[in-house]
Amino acid sequence: MSATHNALHSTDAQTHCPCCGQPMPVSDGLVLDDVMNRLQFGPLTMLLEPLKFRIVDRLATAKPGFVDTYDLLESAFHRTASEMDAMPYAKASMLVKVQMTQLRKRLQQMGLDVQSKGRRPTLYRLVELSQQVAA
Numbered sequence: 257m258s259a260t261h262n263a264l265h266s267t268d269a270q271t272h273c274p275c276c277g278q279p280m281p282v283s284d285g286l287v288l289d290d291v292m293n294r295l296q297f298g299p300l301t302m303l304l305e306p307l308k309f310r311i312v313d314r315l316a317t318a319k320p321g322f323v324d325t326y327d328l329l330e331s332a333f334h335r336t337a338s339e340m341d342a343m344p345y346a347k348a349s350m351l352v353k354v355q356m357t358q359l360r361k362r363l364q365q366m367g368l369d370v371q372s373k374g375r376r377p378t379l380y381r382l383v384e385l386s387q388q389v390a391a
Contacts, residue, residue: 298366300367315380322381328352367386
């Protein structure tokens with residue numbers, strides 16, 4: 257979401273995933289401020305680096321679904337399709353994995369986490385620690 261749009265947006269409330277029927281990964285208490293790169297979940301607020309904020313924003317937009325490695329590269333890293341085609345999957349995957357490792361440590365302080373499944377491409381989604389569901 258660009259600065260010309262409403263800078264604050266919150267995630268939609270759903271009780272169950274429409275894809276798998278499992279409990280909804282993230283509640284509607286998540287608020288993202290894309291001007292300040294600020295994440296608010298309940299009473300807690302955290303400022304994130306722009307890249308990490310774009311990753312959280314993309315994961316929140318996709319909820320309750322998963323986002324694959326290539327989608328994260330395109331939306332968060334601003335890599336074009338031709339750049340990704342020239343990049344070996346191992347390198348692309350490592351770029352995302354490094355950011356996810358750092359991001360998980362920060363998100364866990366707020367009661368959030370990033371769930372992953374699969375190998376090639378790896379799929380990611382934002383979840384509450386209290387609502388971790390089997391992938």
